[in-house]
Amino acid sequence: EVQLVExxxxxxxxxxxxxxSCSASGFTFSSFPVHWVRQAPGKGLEYVxxxxxxxxxxxxxxxxRGRFTISRDNSKNTVWLQMTSLRAEDTAVYYCVKVSNSGxxxxxxxxxxxxxxVSS
Amino acid sequence: DIQMTQSPSSLSASAxxxxxxxxxxxxxxxxxxxxIQQKPGKAPKSLIYAASNLQSGVPSRFSGSxxxxxxxxxxxxxxxxxxxxxxxxxxxxxxxxxGGGTKVEIK
Numbered sequence: 001e002v003q004l005v006e007x008x009x010x011x012x013x014x015x016x017x018x019x020x021s022c023s024a025s026g027f028t029f030s031s032f033p034v035h036w037v038r039q040a041p042g043k044g045l046e047y048v049x050x051x052x053x054x055x056x057x058x059x060x061x062x063x064x065r066g067r068f069t070i071s072r073d074n075s076k077n078t079v080w081l082q083m084t085s086l087r088a089e090d091t092a093v094y095y096c097v098k099v100s101n102s103g104x105x106x107x108x109x110x111x112x113x114x115x116x117x118v119s120s
Numbered sequence: 121d122i123q124m125t126q127s128p129s130s131l132s133a134s135a136x137x138x139x140x141x142x143x144x145x146x147x148x149x150x151x152x153x154x155x156i157q158q159k160p161g162k163a164p165k166s167l168i169y170a171a172s173n174l175q176s177g178v179p180s181r182f183s184g185s186x187x188x189x190x191x192x193x194x195x196x197x198x199x200x201x202x203x204x205x206x207x208x209x210x211x212x213x214x215x216x217x218x219g220g221g222t223k224v225e226i227k
Contacts, residue, residue, distance in 0.1 A: 019165060
């Protein structure tokens with residue numbers, strides 16, 4: 001059974017940092033890209049970042065580029081999202097998402113999410 | 121960025137009704153479209169990819185169609201567990217973008 005478990009969310013002050021983790025199981029993790037998608041309270045879904053299967057290629061939304069860094073360790077079946085210079089508008093539930101096949105898309109299985117709250 | 125516009129933003133329907141949701145892209149995206157379901161307080165679930173292909177385990181009452189700029193998600197006979205918010209998402213070009221969502225409520 002495919003499982004994606006996010007962790008690391010919490011309350012952080014504006015300008016602070018946080019590292020989210022996504023731990024995967026139930027599939028050949030090293031073969032698949034992984035994406036992060038977020039959802040602000042009461043709002044819709046927003047793309048955040050992507051990493052390819054070996055970690056050599058990454059993408060970011062304009063809103064987080066330069067502040068967030070995505071990385072992975074296939075020996076640990078884990079993807080991380082390092083978030084720095086956090087702003088109030090980064091407050092959201094962050095979802096880790098697997099794709100259906102070895103290409104970048106489409107989105108397939110979603111984790112349960114972890115809540116990040118940026119507030120003083 | 122490609123803008124995805126869903127209509128309606130919400131609808132009320134009864135169990136057994138046929139429901140259709142529309143998603144329009146601001147430019148052509150071929151068939152690179154996913155439909156996503158989200159129940160209150162739950163993680164999203166991908167239902168359909170490539171505009172018309174059901175993800176594994178998705179009931180056959182769900183169907184998708186369209187290509188280019190106009191797409192539809194149809195639920196042939198609404199079930200109680202289908203009351204949720206539905207999003208479309210294009211993956212034709214970067215950045216991937218989502219529609220604003222359609223909330224399907226109980227009449």
